[in-house]
Amino acid sequence: MLAFIIKRLSNAVFVMISVTFLAFVIFSAVGDPVDQMLNEQATQQQRDDLREKLGLDKPFLMQFGTFVVRAAQGDFGISFRNQRDVLDMISERFPATFELVLVATFISLVVGVPMGVITAIKRKSWYAEAMQFTSIIGISLPSFVVGIGLILVFSVWLGWFPSFGRGDTVDLGWWTTGLLTRSGQMSIVLPALSLSLFQVTLVMRLVRAEMLEVLRSDFIKFARARGVPARSIHFRHALRNCLMPVVTMTAMQIGGLIAFALVTETVFQWPGMGLLFIQAVTFVDVPIMAAYLCIVALIFVVLNTIVDMAYAVIDPRLRGADK
Amino acid sequence: MMVRPTDELQAQDIVEPALDVSELSVEFPSRRGTLLAIDQVSMAIAPGEILGVVGESGAGKSITGLAVLGLLEHPGRIAGGAIHVGGRRVDTLTEKELTKVRGKEMGAIFQDPLTALNPLFTVGKQLIETIRLHTGMTKVNAEARAVELLQDVGIPAPEERLRQYPHQFSGGMRQRVVIALALAAGPRLIIADEPTTALDVSIQAQITALLRKLCDETGVGIMLVTHDMGVIAETADRVCVMYSGRVVESGPVADVIHNPQHPYTAGLMRAIPSLHDRVETLTQIDGSMPRLNARPSGCAFHPRCPQAGPKCVAENPPLVSTSTASAACWLQQGGTQ
Numbered sequence: 001m002l003a004f005i006i007k008r009l010s011n012a013v014f015v016m017i018s019v020t021f022l023a024f025v026i027f028s029a030v031g032d033p034v035d036q037m038l039n040e041q042a043t044q045q046q047r048d049d050l051r052e053k054l055g056l057d058k059p060f061l062m063q064f065g066t067f068v069v070r071a072a073q074g075d076f077g078i079s080f081r082n083q084r085d086v087l088d089m090i091s092e093r094f095p096a097t098f099e100l101v102l103v104a105t106f107i108s109l110v111v112g113v114p115m116g117v118i119t120a121i122k123r124k125s126w127y128a129e130a131m132q133f134t135s136i137i138g139i140s141l142p143s144f145v146v147g148i149g150l151i152l153v154f155s156v157w158l159g160w161f162p163s164f165g166r167g168d169t170v171d172l173g174w175w176t177t178g179l180l181t182r183s184g185q186m187s188i189v190l191p192a193l194s195l196s197l198f199q200v201t202l203v204m205r206l207v208r209a210e211m212l213e214v215l216r217s218d219f220i221k222f223a224r225a226r227g228v229p230a231r232s233i234h235f236r237h238a239l240r241n242c243l244m245p246v247v248t249m250t251a252m253q254i255g256g257l258i259a260f261a262l263v264t265e266t267v268f269q270w271p272g273m274g275l276l277f278i279q280a281v282t283f284v285d286v287p288i289m290a291a292y293l294c295i296v297a298l299i300f301v302v303l304n305t306i307v308d309m310a311y312a313v314i315d316p317r318l319r320g321a322d323k
Numbered sequence: 324m325m326v327r328p329t330d331e332l333q334a335q336d337i338v339e340p341a342l343d344v345s346e347l348s349v350e351f352p353s354r355r356g357t358l359l360a361i362d363q364v365s366m367a368i369a370p371g372e373i374l375g376v377v378g379e380s381g382a383g384k385s386i387t388g389l390a391v392l393g394l395l396e397h398p399g400r401i402a403g404g405a406i407h408v409g410g411r412r413v414d415t416l417t418e419k420e421l422t423k424v425r426g427k428e429m430g431a432i433f434q435d436p437l438t439a440l441n442p443l444f445t446v447g448k449q450l451i452e453t454i455r456l457h458t459g460m461t462k463v464n465a466e467a468r469a470v471e472l473l474q475d476v477g478i479p480a481p482e483e484r485l486r487q488y489p490h491q492f493s494g495g496m497r498q499r500v501v502i503a504l505a506l507a508a509g510p511r512l513i514i515a516d517e518p519t520t521a522l523d524v525s526i527q528a529q530i531t532a533l534l535r536k537l538c539d540e541t542g543v544g545i546m547l548v549t550h551d552m553g554v555i556a557e558t559a560d561r562v563c564v565m566y567s568g569r570v571v572e573s574g575p576v577a578d579v580i581h582n583p584q585h586p587y588t589a590g591l592m593r594a595i596p597s598l599h600d601r602v603e604t605l606t607q608i609d610g611s612m613p614r615l616n617a618r619p620s621g622c623a624f625h626p627r628c629p630q631a632g633p634k635c636v637a638e639n640p641p642l643v644s645t646s647t648a649s650a651a652c653w654l655q656q657g658g659t660q
Contacts, residue, residue: 218438225392225433225514226453226504227426230418240443316488317442 116207341544430505447485574648632659
C-alpha cells in the first residue's frame with residue numbers, strides 16, 4: 001500500500017510539472033500582458049518597470065522555476081488584470097463549480113444507472129425503447145440549448161426556479177455553500193439538470209452495454225440455476241460487475257465537468273471557475289489561466305487516485321495484498 | 324459390480340424418479356424456419372443414479388439439460404413432451420415458480436468452474452445466499468451448513484475458505500465449490516454439464532469420484548452430460564447416447580460399452596484410444612453430424628453408417644428395447660432392407 005502511494009505521488013508530481021510547463025509555454029505565446037495592462041500612451045520606461053515588477057524580464061526557464069516553487073506553496077501570484085491574489089479569486093469561485101458538478105453527477109448516477117439496468121433487462125419493452133430514443137436526444141442536444149430551454153420552461157413560463165445566479169450562500173469559513181439555503185437549493189436545480197442531461201445519457205448507455213455483456217456471462221447463468229431471483233441477479237450480481245467502467249467514467253466526467261462547465265456557467269451566470277477562466281482568457285491574465293490549469297490537473301490526478309482505490313474496493317482480484 | 328442404493332430403491336419401485344423426461348422436443352424458431360434441436364427424447368434417472376448422456380457437439384445433450392433446468396436461451400422453447408423432477412412437473416411452471424425449484428429441487432454444474440462463480444463475492448457469501456434462498460435458515464445456521472458443504476466436497480480448511488474469493492481457488496477447487504453450490508439445498512437432481520472438461524486430467528478423476536460419492540451418500544440423481552466416453556465408463560450407472568437431437572441407444576453402462584447395438588455407439592467405442600495398442604492414427608467416424616437445418620431423412624446417422632440400407636434412408640427407427648438396452652436402429656429391428 002505504501003509503495004502504491006509513493007508511486008502515485010511521484011506520478012502526480014510528474015504530471016503536475018508537465019502540465020504546468022505546457023501551460024506556461026502556451027500562455028507565453030498568447031500575447032503580451034503588458035499591452036493589456038497599460039494604456040497606449042505609456043512610455044517605454046513604464047513598460048519596462050512593469051515588466052520587471054511582474055518578473056517578465058527574466059529568462060523563460062527562470063520564470064517557470066519561480067512559478068513552480070511559488071505554486072507549490074499555494075502562491076499563484078497576482079492577477080494581471082484585477083491585481084488580486086489569484087488563489088483567493090479561485091477559491092472564491094471553486095465551491096460554486098464544485099457543488100454544481102457534484103449535484104449534476106449525483107443526478108446522472110441516480111437517474112442513469114437504474115435506467116441503464118432497465119433498458120438492458122427489459123430490452124423489448126416500449127418504455128425501454130422510449131428511454132433509448134430519448135437518450136439519443138439527450139446526447140445530441142448541445143448543452144446551451146438545453147440550458148436555455150430549461151430557463152424558458154421552468155423560469156420564464158412556470159416560474160418555479162430562478163434563471164440565473166447561485167442564490168444565498170452560507171460561509172463555512174473554508175467553503176461557501178449554496179446547498180443550505182432555500183434560494184441556493186432552488187438556484188442549483190436548473191444548471192445541475194442542464195449539466196447532467198448529457199451525463200445521464202452517457203451513464204445509461206454505458207450501464208446498458210455493460211449489463212448486456214455481464215448478463216451473458218456464465219456466473220449469471222449459474223446464479224439462475226442456483227435459483228437466485230431475477231431481481232437479485234440484476235441488481236446484486238450483474239450490476240456490481242458493471243460498476244468498474246461506470247466509476248472510471250464518472251470520475252473522469254467529474255474532472256471534465258469541473259474544467260469545462262463553462263457553457264452552463266455562462267448560460268446560468270453561475271459564479272464558478274468557468275466564468276473566471278473565460279474572463280482571464282479575454283484579458284491574457286496568465287497567472288489565473290496557469291493557476292486554473294494547475295488546479296484542473298490536480299483534480300484529475302486526485303480523481304484518478306480515488307478511482308484506483310475504488311477499483312480495489314469493488315473488485316477483490318485487484319487487491320494485491322491478499323494473494 | 325458394486326451394490327448401490329439405487330438397486331434397492333429400484334427394487335422397491337415406490338420412489339419417484341429423480342428425473343423423468345418423456346418425449347421432450349425443443350425447437351428454435353428462426354427466420355428460415357423452425358429448427359428441431361431435440362426430437363422426442365425420453366430418459367429417466369432414479370435417485371442415487373448417474374445417467375451419462377453422451378454424444379458429439381451439437382447432439383443436443385446440453386440443450387436437454389438446459390431444458391430440464393428451464394434455462395433454454397431465447398428463442399429456444401419446449402415444443403412437446405413433459406419433464407418431471409422428483410415427481411413434480413417442471414416444464415409447465417412459470418419463470419417465478421421455476422426460480423423456487425431451481426437450486427432447491429435441481430442443481431446444476433457447468434463446464435467452466437473459472438467463470439461459474441461471481442468474482443466479486445466471497446465463496447461463503449454465494450453459498451449462504453443459495454442456502455438461505457431455499458431453506459430460510461438464519462445466517463448463522465446457513466454459515467455452519469456452508470462449512471459442512473465445503474467439507475463434504477473435500478475442501479480443506481472450510482472456515483477460512485468461506486471468506487475467500489473465487490480467484491483464490493484453483494480450477495479443481497472451484498469446481499468443488501460449484502458442486503457444493505449445486506448441493507446446497509439438498510436437490511433430488513443435479514444436471515452436470517461437462518463438469519470435468521475444463522479440468523486437468525488428474526483433477527477430472529477426483530471430481531468424477533466426488534460426484535459418485537455424493538450420489539451414493541445423498542441419493543441425488545445426476546445427469547452427467549459429456550462427450551467423454553471414458554468419464555461415462557468410470558462414473559455412470561446407465562448411459563444414453565444422443566445423435567442429432569435423438570436418443571439412439573440407452574442402457575446400463577457395461578452393456579452399452581461392451582455390446583453396443585447402434586453402429587454410432589460402436590463407432591464411438593472404437594474411437595476411444597486404447598492404452599494397450601500403439602496406433603498411428605485414431606479411429607474416427609467418417610463425416611460429421613448433420614446440421615439441424617439439414618437433417619437427412621430416415622435415420623439421421625445413415626449417411627455416415629457403414630451398414631445403412633434403403634430402409635434407413637426412408638424411415639426413422641424407433642427406440643426399441645432389446646434384452647438389456649434399447650437402441651434405435653433397423654439392424655436390431657428386422658434389417659435395413
